[in-house]
Each structure stands twice: as structure tokens, then as C-alpha cells.
Amino acid sequence: xxxxxxxxxxxxxxxxxxxxxxxxxxxxxxxxxxxxxxxxxxxxxxxxxxxxxxxxxxxxxxxxxxxxxxxxxxxxxxxxxxxxxxxxxxxxxxxxxxxxxxxxxxxxxxxxxxxxxxxxxxxxxxxxxxxxxxxxxxxxxxxxxxxxxxxxxxxxxxxxxxxxxxxxxxxxxxxxxxxxxxxxxxxxxxxxxxxxxxxxxxxxxxxxxxxxxxxxxxxxxxxxxxxxxxxxxxxxxxxxxxxxxxxxxxxxxxxxxxxxxxxxxxxxxxxxxxxxxxxxxxxxxxxxxxxxxxxxxxxxxxxxxxxxxxxxxxxxxxxxxxx
Amino acid sequence: xxxxxxxxxxxxxxxxxxxxxxxxxxxxxxxxxxxxxxxxxxxxxxxxxxxxxxxxxxxxxxxxxxxxxxxxxxxxxxxxxxxxxxxxxxxxxxxxxxxxxxxxxxxxxxxxxxxxxxxxxxxxxxxxxxxxxxxxxxxxxxxxxxxxxxxxxxxxxxxxxxxxxxxxxxxxxxxxxxxxxxxxxxxxxxxxxxxxxxxxxxxxxxxxxxxxxxxxxxxxxxxxxxxxxxxxxxxxxxxxxxxxxxxxxxxxxxxxxxxxxxxxxxxxxxxxxxxxxxxxxxxxxxxxxxxxxxxxxxxxxxxxxxxxxxxxxxxxxxxxxxx
Numbered sequence: 131x132x133x134x135x136x137x138x139x140x141x142x143x144x145x146x147x148x149x150x151x152x153x154x155x156x157x158x159x160x161x162x163x164x165x166x167x168x169x170x171x172x173x174x175x176x177x178x179x180x181x182x183x184x185x186x187x188x189x190x191x192x193x194x195x196x197x198x199x200x201x202x203x204x205x206x207x208x209x210x211x212x213x214x215x216x217x218x219x220x221x222x223x224x225x226x227x228x229x230x231x232x233x234x235x236x237x238x239x240x241x242x243x244x245x246x247x248x249x250x251x252x253x254x255x256x257x258x259x260x261x262x263x264x265x266x267x268x269x270x271x272x273x274x275x276x277x278x279x280x281x282x283x284x285x286x287x288x289x290x291x292x293x294x295x296x297x298x299x300x301x302x303x304x305x306x307x308x309x310x311x312x313x314x315x316x317x318x319x320x321x322x323x324x325x326x327x328x329x330x331x332x333x334x335x336x337x338x339x340x341x342x343x344x345x346x347x348x349x350x351x352x353x354x355x356x357x358x359x360x361x362x363x364x365x366x367x368x369x370x371x372x373x374x375x376x377x378x379x380x381x382x383x384x385x386x387x388x389x390x391x392x393x394x395x396x397x398x399x400x401x402x403x404x405x406x407x408x409x410x411x412x413x414x415x416x417x418x419x420x421x422x423x424x425x426x427x428x429x430x431x432x433x434x435x436x437x438x439x440x441x442x443x444x445x446x447x448x449x450x451x452x453x
Numbered sequence: 454x455x456x457x458x459x460x461x462x463x464x465x466x467x468x469x470x471x472x473x474x475x476x477x478x479x480x481x482x483x484x485x486x487x488x489x490x491x492x493x494x495x496x497x498x499x500x501x502x503x504x505x506x507x508x509x510x511x512x513x514x515x516x517x518x519x520x521x522x523x524x525x526x527x528x529x530x531x532x533x534x535x536x537x538x539x540x541x542x543x544x545x546x547x548x549x550x551x552x553x554x555x556x557x558x559x560x561x562x563x564x565x566x567x568x569x570x571x572x573x574x575x576x577x578x579x580x581x582x583x584x585x586x587x588x589x590x591x592x593x594x595x596x597x598x599x600x601x602x603x604x605x606x607x608x609x610x611x612x613x614x615x616x617x618x619x620x621x622x623x624x625x626x627x628x629x630x631x632x633x634x635x636x637x638x639x640x641x642x643x644x645x646x647x648x649x650x651x652x653x654x655x656x657x658x659x660x661x662x663x664x665x666x667x668x669x670x671x672x673x674x675x676x677x678x679x680x681x682x683x684x685x686x687x688x689x690x691x692x693x694x695x696x697x698x699x700x701x702x703x704x705x706x707x708x709x710x711x712x713x714x715x716x717x718x719x720x721x722x723x724x725x726x727x728x729x730x731x732x733x734x735x736x737x738x739x740x741x742x743x744x745x746x747x748x749x750x751x752x753x754x755x756x757x758x759x760x761x762x763x764x765x766x767x768x769x770x771x772x773x774x775x776x
Contacts, residue, residue: 292615292628293643299633302625305615310622320616321727325702329665332699336662339655376655379648404644 131250136269138234138248139168142208146200146231148178149212149258150219153187155287155323157213159280160236160258162192163266163273164210166280170272176200180221184368186323190283191276201226208232211246213258215239215419236261241410241419256301259284263304278312283319290375291324295423324372331370333363338373344380345441349448351377352387354433357394367392378402385409385444389433397433399440400426406451407444415443454573459592461557461571462491465531469523469554471501472535472581473542476510478610478646480536482603483559483581485515486589486596487533489603493595499523503544507691509646513606514599524549531555534569536581538562538742559584564733564742579624582607586627601635606642613698614647618746647695654693656686661696667703668764672771674700675710677756680717690715701725708732708767712756720756722763723749729774730767738766 147165149157161177168175177196187193200223209231214220217233227233235246238261240253255261259281266273273281285305289297292305308314334355341354355370363369370390378386384407388400399416401409402424409425416439418427429436470488472480481502488498500519510516523546532554537543540556550556558569561584563576578584582604589596596604608628612620615628631637657678664677678693686692693713701709707730711723722739724732725747732748739762741750752759 286616290614293609293639293648295638295640297632297639299629302629302632306622306625306629309620309625315618316616316620317618321702325616325698326704327702328704329667332662332665332703336659339659339662342652342655344652375648379644379650380655381649381651 159284
């Protein structure tokens with residue numbers, strides 16, 4: 131597949147690259163890196179994202195080149211989806227391509243549906259960024275400092291700065307190459323994406339920590355952020371992006387849960403597991419998905435009802451494991 | 454120097470290894486790794502620490518072998534100080550060795566005083582753990598999974614999980630080797646040292662965040678933890694170990710400060726800088742020390758007075774840089 135992709139990159143003239151909605155450091159880092167490398171190699175590369183980028187991602191180098199829509203003019207184009215488990219993940223921006231374009235699917239989610247004409251899916255790989263590094267290396271396509279930095283950000287953010295289960299030997303050696311060969315500064319990347327935030331985030335964190343609750347004899351810990359809290363702290367949704375780690379890291383916890391209110395009766399559940407629980411399977415029961423150790427779902431209704439259903443399903447999963 | 458040390462390890466029979474007071478993951482990881490490797494190689498290795506280890510460090514493999522005191526019986530012994538900038542850092546445990554033992558000094562602090570008979574000091578190195586890895590590799594001394602895990606913990610904890618300035622290419626490639634060759638699991642190590650804590654820590658964090666203050670037009674941010682807060686949260690000092698990152702990571706901040714009350718009129722200041730400020734120099738003005746980006750000092754008196762003095766010195770440093 132890698133050789134096939136190299137051929138496509140070499141022969142293609144016009145590429146449209148996109149990633150999933152609510153993009154993260156991995157999808158965007160991979161997209162900026164691939165887009166810039168193709169452009170330096172003399173190709174046309176259009177980068178698409180359904181919504182304008184929000185902080186901290188709008189600070190990434192390459193963010194200024196992202197478009198919100200693009201209408202193919204009939205000329206042949208290769209559409210590359212990065213970090214997308216299925217074809218719908220990017221949202222409306224890919225609708226106009228249906229049936230038309232040669233679709234390339236590069237991803238590391240094990241739930242990937244192999245929706246492309248060409249599918250390079252490596253669930254064992256730390257991140258889509260690491261795949262793009264391998265692809266560019268293999269193809270002999272250009273990598274400069276900016277590309278290397280975006281690839282590093284992709285790996286760093288998807289591995290929780292090299293401390294989640296996907297912090298593999300390959301992730302570390304790729305990072306070593308990006309730092310050693312291209313002069314990437316990990317502290318600069320961390321500060322760009324993970325480690326710089328407005329006071330509002332700390333105000334929000336303070337109120338969120340006040341909602342900490344534990345269930346199922348401490349196996350599940352949960353933190354909730356309401357619309358009121360966002361409002362009072364003058365914070366945005368992305369300010370709570372990493373809050374799920376607070377309940378997750380408590381001693382004895384297997385599943386950490388962050389509940390974010392998104393509208394009057396709408397909630398987004400983010401799930402993380404520490405040792406054994408397959409939270410992708412758990413999220414799937416509620417129409418969501420993700421990785422074994424990191425997944426999520428959206429739910430409508432009264433929060434108390436949703437929580438009850440969720441805790442029931444989680445209890446079943448934990449009991450099945452204990453048995 | 455490396456060859457000299459290899460000779461000392463090979464020829465020596467009896468080693469006493471220690472690290473600084475209030476030990477951290479780096480000093481301890483390096484100590485456990487070196488001690489175990491020497492023992493497997495058939496040597497005698499005594500591990501010393503002035504105080505019994507506290508959580509999370511008492512969970513590290515090898516923690517059970519640490520002694521609080523050891524009286525040399527006159528036979529020749531090699532005393533190895535790890536991660537110690539000067540000979541006093543380990544505290545009373547090394548007093549009985551003064552003048553007697555062959556002292557080996559392995560460290561990565563640029564303030565190191567070269568107090569040993571043999572001094573291997575590499576300020577460019579991420580951690581003392583990375584130095585021990587190089588030493589064991591170079592000497593052909595044994596490295597098993599437990600040793601590799603402790604070396605990984607050393608590097609991981611001293612680099613803030615690979616995101617501080619000392620996350621070098623060598624740190625990443627050492628990590629790649631430890632994970633790839635010896636089967637270290639980064640997520641397990643992170644959870645052992647960085648990412649597992651009691652509820653008390655989150656209660657403490659919540660009250661600490663309530664004290665957030667910024668100074669010098671947002672260039673300095675400070676968080677204070679009082680004895681009352683520790684008491685109310687049922688938390689221990691080590692629960693606040695990473696709190697300095699909260700003020701540090703605020704947008705626009707150059708110096709993040711954590712103030713911990715240690716007694717009625719006694720305070721410990723921890724300083725972190727993001728871009729340019731030399732906090733080791735700043736700490737030195739108050740009798741402390743450390744690295745350029747991470748330093749600290751102890752102070753006695755009324756907190757308001759100490760803060761005023763500190764902010765004055767910090768303002769001078771920041772203004773000198775702006776000029």
C-alpha cells in the first residue's frame with residue numbers, strides 16, 4: 131500500500147486534503163505537513179476543514195492556508211482523508227466529491243471502515259502524523275522544519291506527550307529524528323498546542339473540579355462542565371479538552387469521564403480507560419466510537435437519565451471483566 | 454571520563470549509591486537502575502536516601518531496597534552521588550563518608566561543583582537517567598526490563614514527559630531503545646509516577662487555583678498552597694509537586710511560580726520559565742538554585758514581604774531582558 135501511495139503522490143497534480151470535524155493536533159499536523167510537502171514538490175494542495183480553526187490550532191503553522199469549502203472544477207483530483215475512521219467524519223466539505231474523486235484514506239483508528247479507493251490504515255501506529263512521516267520518507271518527498279514541527283505536534287498531541295498506550299518505540303524514534311534532524315523543539319510544540327492557555331481555562335478547571343464524582347466503588351470518576359461554567363469563566367469548549375485526564379488519573383479509576391454540555395439538553399461524553407476497559411465498545415452502545423483507551427459519544431436528554439444509562443452499561447462492562 | 458567510570462564499575466566490589474534529598478523520579482530511577490545492574494553483575498550495592506520514600510516514589514521497583522543509613526565498616530567503598538549538584542545535596546547520609554570513600558559524581562546540573570574524585574557532569578543531557586543508560590551500555594553492564602523501566606521513568610519525569618527544553622533527540626532515542634528493546638510501557642511508567650494520584654490532590658488543586666495571581670503585566674503568574682489547604686484536602690506536599698505548571702502555562706507568562714508553605718513562617722518557591730528568564734540565577738539571589746528553566750529556593754518570614762522582594766528581583770530580570 132505504501133508503494134501504491136507513493137505512486138499516487140508522485141503522479142497526481144492536484145490534491146485536496148482534509149481531516150475530521152473538531153480537528154485535533156494529529157489530523158491537522160498531518161494535513162499541514164502533507165500539504166506543504168506536496169506544494170514544495172510542485173503540486174497543488176488544497177486543505178479543507180468544515181469549521182474555521184479555533185485556538186490553539188489556529189496557531190499552528192499552515193493554519194492560514196485552510197479553506198472552509200472548495201468546489202472541484204471537474205479536473206481530476208485526489209481527495210486524501212487523514213485521521214478519519216469513515217468518509218463522513220470531515221462533514222459537509224467532502225460531500226461534493228462523492229463518487230468523483232480518487233479517495234485516499236490514511237488513518238490509525240482500528241474502527242476504520244476502509245471507505246477509500248486506497249486505504250492505508252495502521253491501528254498499531256501512534257498517530258496519523260507518524261504515518262505521514264513514513265510516507266514522505268519513503269517517497270523521498272521534502273521535509274523541512276515546518277513540516278517536521280507539524281508532524282511532531284501530531285505525534286505529541288495524540289500520545290498525550292508520549293505517555294498514552296500509543297507511545298510506541300516507533301513514535302519515540304520518529305520524534306528523535308524530527309528533533310535531531312530537523313531541529314524541532316518539543317517544548318515549543320508543547321507550548322503551542324498543549325501547554326498554553328488563557329486564565330479562563332484555569333477558572334473553568336476550578337469549577338469543573340468541584341463536580342468530581344466517583345461511581346462503582348471508585349472504578350469510574352466523572353467531571354462535568356455545564357454551559358453556565360463556560361459562560362462564567364469566559365471559556366470555550368476547547369478549554370476543557372484535556373479535563374478528562376483529571377478523573378482518569380485518580381488512584382483506582384479504570385474509566386475517566388468528562389461530560390460537556392453542548393446545548394440545553396445535549397451532552398458530549400469523553401471516555402478514557404487506564405488498563406483494560408474497551409471504551410470504544412462502550413461509546414458504540416451510545417452511537418459513538420474511538421479507540422480502545424479513548425472514545426466518546428454525544429447524547430440528548432436529561433443529564434441524570436443519560437448518566438444512569440451510561441453507568442449501567444459501564445458497570446456491565448467492568449463486571450464482565452471482573453468475572 | 455566515561456571509560457574511567459567503566460573501569461571503576463568493573464573493578465569496584467562495594468558501592469554506595471545515593472541521590473539528593475526530596476528525591477525525584479530522575480535521581481531515584483537512576484539510582485535503582487544502577488544499583489540493580491551492579492548487583493546482577495555480582496557487586497554489592499547499597500542504596501541510601503535520607504528520608505523514607507513517599508508516594509509516588511515508594512511504588513517504583515527497587516524502592517524496597519533503599520536504606521536510611523549505612524555505616525561503612527572500613528572496607529573500601531565507592532560512593533556514587535546521582536543527580537546532585539554538590540556534595541551536601543544527599544544530606545546527612547553521606548557525612549560518614551567524608552574524606553574516606555572514592556566519590557563519583559554523575560549529574561546533569563550545570564551548577565555542579567565537581568566535588569567528586571571522578572566527575573561526569575553533562576548539563577546538555579536530559580537527565581541523570583540518560584547518563585546511567587549510556588554508562589551501562591558503554592560498560593556492557595546488564596539492563597533488564599526493571600532497569601529499563603527505571604531509566605525510562607528518570608527521563609520521562611525529568612523532561613515533564615518529553616515536553617520541557619531538555620527533551621532532546623538523545624532523550625527520545627534513548628526512550629525508543631528502552632521501549633523497543635526492553636519492553637518498557639510508557640503509559641505504565643507515567644501512571645506510576647506522573648499520572649496517578651488520590652482525590653486529595655484534586656481537592657488541593659481546586660483550592661490552589663483559587664489563589665492564582667498575576668504580576669508584572671502578566672509576565673509572572675503565581676499560585677500559593679498554604680498549610681491550611683494541605684490540611685483541609687488531606688493532601689501531602691508531594692501532591693502539589695506539579696502545580697507550578699498551571700501558572701507557568703498561562704498565555705503571556707514568562708515565569709510561573711508555586712509557593713508552598715512548609716511551616717508557620719517558611720515557604721518554598723518553585724520557579725519555571727518559558728522562554729528566556731534564567732530562574733536559576735533568580736533563585737540564587739535567594740539562596741537557592743537549579744536549572745535555567747526550573748529552579749527554586751526556601752525563604753523564612755512573612756509571605757507578603759518575601760513576595761515583594763521576589764517580585765522586585767524578577768521585575769529587574771525581566772526589564773533587563775526587555776532593554
